Amino acid sequence: MNHARIAGTGSYLPERILTNEELESMVETSDAWIRERTGIRERHIAAEEELTSDLALQASQRALDAAGLKASDLDLILVATTTPDQIFPSTACILQAKLGIGGCPAFDIQAVCSGFVYALATADRFMRNGGPRHVLVVGAETLSRITDYTDRSNCILWGDGAGAVVLSRSTDPGIISTHLHADGQHRSLLEVPGGISQPGDNPDLDFIRMEGRAVFRVAVNTLDQIVDETLEHNGIDKSELDWLVPHQANIRIIQATAKKLNMSMDDVVVTVDRHGNTSAASVPLALDTAVRDGRIKRGDLILTEAFGGGFTWGSALIRM
Ligand code: ACO
Structure with a gap:
């Protein structure tokens, strides 16, 4: 029986940090309110030129390094995102090109905050059927691009970043x-x-x-x-x-x-x-x-x- 096992993980956060104190000068809120209601102290915000696929690329390279694999070893790429670079092609295809490879299937999964779990489940189904040997599963977002920084009811929540896992075929169940x-x-x-x-x-x-x-x-x-x-x-x-x-x-x-x-x-x-x-x-x-x-x-x-x-x-x- 084929199974999917996590061979490596990686992540990336943009450099810029937006603190609760900074938000206090943008909307009527307070560090104390945000921390008490949400537990959040700070979040990372992508630079203007940083797209979701750029965040995804950094996380993916780190996950590939941790797995001891090269991008050319990948047989499938799945990207979970609600903030794709563009309407089409998918962020997965853009990431594939940025990884310098071509040929393996690549597609996006849109399930908002559940997107990574949906993508993991999809990769697992593919691998159980014996197809791909190595699958890259990424969750990447630039939520700051769809955040209204005048709406205090939710602008205090969102951050940008990316995480990735490489799944490798295994005889023992990882997923x-x-x-x-x-x-x-x-x-x-x-x-x-x-x-x-x-x-x-x-x-x-x-x-x-x-x-x-x-x-x-x-x-x-x-x-x-x-x-x-x-x-x-x-x-x-x-x-x-x-x-x-x-x-x-x-x-x-x-x-x-x-x-x-x-x-x-x-x-x-x-x-x-x-x-x-x-x-x-x-x-x-x-x-x-x-x-x-x-x-x-x-x-x-x-x-x-x-x-x-x-x-x-x-x-x-x-x-x-
Ligand atoms: N600063 C200060 N006061 C605020 C702020 C703020 N940023 N935002 C709202 N308030 C006020 C409200 O106006 C309200 O005032 P009132 O009592 O005078 O009317 C009071 O604070 C309480 O507001 P609530 O909205 O009831 O606050 P709540 O305790 O529910 O906290 C929060 C709000 C943090 C958004 C919380 O409801 C929450 O975390 N919800 C779930 C979010 C979530 O899990 N989303 C799912 C996944 S996200 C995804 O899929 C993309």
């Missing part, structure tokens, strides 16, 4: 199971309403709008359910988990999931304080942070989960 869901009924609670096929031209529609309190409520309940689904599907007890690597939306949502799992916050990877919410990039950024600082080791059992616009949500149980 043990993945679980994906979506429900478009409440899509207007979290959206960027503008779009190519919309009538008229209203630039006000090109920014994130969110009913924060409603999203928060649904996110906590939904993540509870996906955690149960993942544990039950695999017949494992929560005590067997070594790490929770959650989507980094809000420290209070992360704490609620940790509580549900009876996990100490010492066993939860938290980057939201320094990265903010980087949507599809948040899970691979958090994973790479904990791999590189030595917390997550080969053989560890990891639960990762995400919830985002759509609504979409998903989880993956991973043996490193």
Whole structure:
């Protein structure tokens, strides 16, 4: 039986840091309010000339180095993003060109904050079927480009960045199971309403709008359910988990999931304080942070989960 195993991780954050103190001079807010409600202290913002594919390239090169592979070894490229460089071609194709390779399939996955988990699940299905040997899975975002910095209700949340993993074919399961869901009924609670096929031209529609309190409520309940689904599907007890690597939306949502799992916050990877919410990039950024600082080791059992616009949500149980 073919399986997908994480062979290397990488990530990249733009140099520029936007602090809560700076936001205080942009909108009516305070460092104390932001930290108390979200856990965020600062976030990274891409330079004007830095596109999503540039962030993705840096993270990908680091993941390839960690895996001991070259770009030419890749058989498939998946990029999860809500902020593609352009309408088409896909950011995955642009990344492929920037990696200096051609020929292998490459495509984007759009599931907002759940995008990386969706991409991981897609790569895993390809690899179980025995096709690709090495797959690059990236989550990359320049959310600052769709952020309205006059809207204090959500501009304090978002950050830019990229994370990547290289999956290699293995006889032992690395990606043990993945679980994906979506429900478009409440899509207007979290959206960027503008779009190519919309009538008229209203630039006000090109920014994130969110009913924060409603999203928060649904996110906590939904993540509870996906955690149960993942544990039950695999017949494992929560005590067997070594790490929770959650989507980094809000420290209070992360704490609620940790509580549900009876996990100490010492066993939860938290980057939201320094990265903010980087949507599809948040899970691979958090994973790479904990791999590189030595917390997550080969053989560890990891639960990762995400919830985002759509609504979409998903989880993956991973043996490193
Ligand atoms: N600074 C100061 N005050 C503020 C700010 C701000 N930046 N923003 C809102 N407020 C005020 C509000 O006006 C309100 O004032 P009022 O009581 O006088 O009306 C008060 O603070 C409380 O506002 P709420 O919106 O109820 O605050 P809440 O505690 O819900 O926190 C937050 C807001 C942080 C956005 C939270 O709701 C949240 O994190 N929601 C979930 C976000 C999320 O998980 N998104 C999912 C994934 S993202 C994706 O897919 C792209």
